[in-house]
Amino acid sequence: xxxxxxxxxxxxxxxxxxxxxxxxxxxxxxxxxxxxxxxxxxxxxxxxxxxxxxxxxxxxxxxxxxxxxxxxxxxxxxxxxxxxxxxxxxxxxxxxxxxxxxxxxxxxxxxxxxxxxxxxxxxxxxxxxxxxxxxxxxxxxxxxxxxxxxxxxxxxxxxxxxxxxxxxxxxxxxxxxxxxxxxxxxxxxxxxxxxxxxxxxxxxxxxxxxxxxxxxxxxxxxxxxxxxxxxxxxxxxxxxxxxxxxxxxxxxxxxxxxxxxxxxxxxxxxxxxxxxxxxx
Amino acid sequence: xxxxxxxxxxxxxxxxxxxxxxxxxxxxxxxxxxxxxxxxxxxxxxxxxxxxxxxxxxxxxxxxxxxxxxxxxxxxxxxxxxxxxxxxxxxxxxxxxxxxxxxxxxxxxxxxxxxxxxxxxxxxxxxxxxxxxxxxxxxxxxxxxxxxxxxxxxxxxxxxxxxxxxxxxxxxxxxxxxxxxxxxxxxxxxxxxxxxxxxxxxxxxxxxxxxxxxxxxxxxxxxxxxxxxxxxxxxxxxxxxxxxxxxxxxxxxxxxxxxxxxxxxxxxxxxxxxxxxxxxxxxxxxxxxxxxx
Numbered sequence: 370x371x372x373x374x375x376x377x378x379x380x381x382x383x384x385x386x387x388x389x390x391x392x393x394x395x396x397x398x399x400x401x402x403x404x405x406x407x408x409x410x411x412x413x414x415x416x417x418x419x420x421x422x423x424x425x426x427x428x429x430x431x432x433x434x435x436x437x438x439x440x441x442x443x444x445x446x447x448x449x450x451x452x453x454x455x456x457x458x459x460x461x462x463x464x465x466x467x468x469x470x471x472x473x474x475x476x477x478x479x480x481x482x483x484x485x486x487x488x489x490x491x492x493x494x495x496x497x498x499x500x501x502x503x504x505x506x507x508x509x510x511x512x513x514x515x516x517x518x519x520x521x522x523x524x525x526x527x528x529x530x531x532x533x534x535x536x537x538x539x540x541x542x543x544x545x546x547x548x549x550x551x552x553x554x555x556x557x558x559x560x561x562x563x564x565x566x567x568x569x570x571x572x573x574x575x576x577x578x579x580x581x582x583x584x585x586x587x588x589x590x591x592x593x594x595x596x597x598x599x600x601x602x603x604x605x606x607x608x609x610x611x612x613x614x615x616x617x618x619x620x621x622x623x624x625x626x627x628x629x630x631x632x633x634x635x636x637x638x639x640x641x642x643x644x645x646x647x648x649x
Numbered sequence: 650x651x652x653x654x655x656x657x658x659x660x661x662x663x664x665x666x667x668x669x670x671x672x673x674x675x676x677x678x679x680x681x682x683x684x685x686x687x688x689x690x691x692x693x694x695x696x697x698x699x700x701x702x703x704x705x706x707x708x709x710x711x712x713x714x715x716x717x718x719x720x721x722x723x724x725x726x727x728x729x730x731x732x733x734x735x736x737x738x739x740x741x742x743x744x745x746x747x748x749x750x751x752x753x754x755x756x757x758x759x760x761x762x763x764x765x766x767x768x769x770x771x772x773x774x775x776x777x778x779x780x781x782x783x784x785x786x787x788x789x790x791x792x793x794x795x796x797x798x799x800x801x802x803x804x805x806x807x808x809x810x811x812x813x814x815x816x817x818x819x820x821x822x823x824x825x826x827x828x829x830x831x832x833x834x835x836x837x838x839x840x841x842x843x844x845x846x847x848x849x850x851x852x853x854x855x856x857x858x859x860x861x862x863x864x865x866x867x868x869x870x871x872x873x874x875x876x877x878x879x880x881x882x883x884x885x886x887x888x889x890x891x892x893x894x895x896x897x898x899x900x901x902x903x904x905x906x907x908x909x910x911x912x913x914x915x916x917x918x919x920x921x922x923x924x925x926x927x928x929x930x931x932x933x934x935x936x937x938x939x940x941x942x
Binding site for chain 1: 654655656657664670743746755774827828905911915919922
């Protein structure tokens with residue numbers, strides 16, 4: 370190895386270690402016995418591995434004689450359910466629409482497309498205040514539907530699917546039409562199989578987006594039983610700042626599911642981001 | 650209507666209806682709301698609503714905390730964009746070096762923070778930044794730096810949050826730049842090397858012109874991202890200390906959902922929109938100039 374190769378490889382290793390360190394430390398501290406992280410010198414490793422933080426966080430905990438419930442299990446289930454439904458409905462709504470904008474000829478298509486692209490300029494936060502009032506009138510505040518619905522307006526997803534669908538040759542679709550296949554049949558049997566990698570990528574984007582979403586669930590959910598994980602964790606963090614080990618356990622519960630999902634499907638995620646331009 | 654047209658509407662009408670309900674109508678209403686005194690009284694009874702014209706905007710301009718929030722947000726963007734983009738570019742260049750092994754592994758691990766929840770990682774970093782027990786001060790102590798009260802001191806609160814944000818997001822643009830770097834003409838690079846151009850010379854005259862447009866686009870989009878900082882101060886500092894991390898969006902959230910001054914908050918949202926719109930125009934201009942739009 371040349372000196373330059375040694376320096377470059379060492380730098381890559383150190384940078385990666387520094388980047389992963391906060392996440393690794395989060396996991397390590399979450400297994401420390403209560404109070405250990407608040408001793409000097411700051412411990413880097415638990416004196417003994419303990420599940421007590423997870424037990425207290427996920428099941429129950431006693432404070433001054435009374436049982437206290439952090440409601441993390443309900444929040445975990447809420448987050449899972451909301452992210453799953455958002456992903457499934459989001460795909461059902463945006464994938465056919467993206468295909469329609471790419472391959473079906475209809476009046477007003479170009480104009481609608483221009484409107485969709487132009488609307489990307491408006492930040493979502495502008496719509497949030499009136500949306501809250503609309504949802505209040507519709508009785509959607511403080512409900513799962515109220516959390517899920519805004520995420521389904523997937524303008525970006527439509528454009529993403531459209532871009533991928535444009536690569537499918539028209540001849541293929543026209544040939545199916547000449548053979549007498551109906552439009553729905555063409556979409557399901559010919560287009561969808563070709564779009565599978567894109568759909569997986571999009572599903573991953575949607576699931577992560579819903580799971581990590583914070584501002585809107587914070588606004589629309591008032592009832593603690595409906596909280597998603599980020600909202601519940603933020604509420605605990607603002608009140609119980611001192612319990613380092615417990616907070617790290619809460620952070621692990623919130624980050625690990627999506628980190629594992631990302632690691633399992635990283636190939637789809639990163640190629641989706643790159644548009645397939647880089648390999649290896 | 651042809652069969653294709655019918656199918657097209659069947660496929661796209663549901664999502665268009667949702668977009669209209671949750672995005673187009675509320676955005677139009679936001680403009681209307683920003684010229685009313687919508688508050689907790691109107692929330693109880695619509696008849697308490699009054700038209701105030703540009704009164705909300707005038708009020709905002711005479712509210713010191715709003716100016717503070719604008720200033721803080723500007724500071725976040727001015728310091729954060731070079732920090733985040735610089736880190737992304739430096740790491741992308743490093744991983745682009747032919748001598749580096751296991752590139753896919755490094756890329757995945759460096760990208761990992763980007764997919765995590767801001768709230769959860771903000772909790773982790775608040776813990777790392779703890780003055781007495783935090784890992785960061787322990788590491789600094791080892792090289793002889795006295796403990797810093799990162800999140801408790803108005804002078805260090807923004808830099809501390811920026812270190813966290815950079816850690817969280819640099820992986821995204823690192824991947825974007827990696828894609829751009831793979832398009833740098835290798836024959837040109839080789840020619841420059843043969844002509845005796847050094848590492849900096851090749852970067853300045855071969856790499857930079859090739860990735861310039863991507864770099865600019867990423868910078869403009871990062872500015873828009875930094876203008877929308879909210880969860881980080883919400884979890885790490887509650888907007889403090891001494892309001893040093895109160896951002897425009899944090900201010901809007903408090904106005905709207907803590908004090909229920911939704912008219913006033915809509916005016917804030919509208920100003921945020923104008924700032925992002927201005928940015929987008931700049932971005933399109935740059936795009937035209939470099940002929941990639």
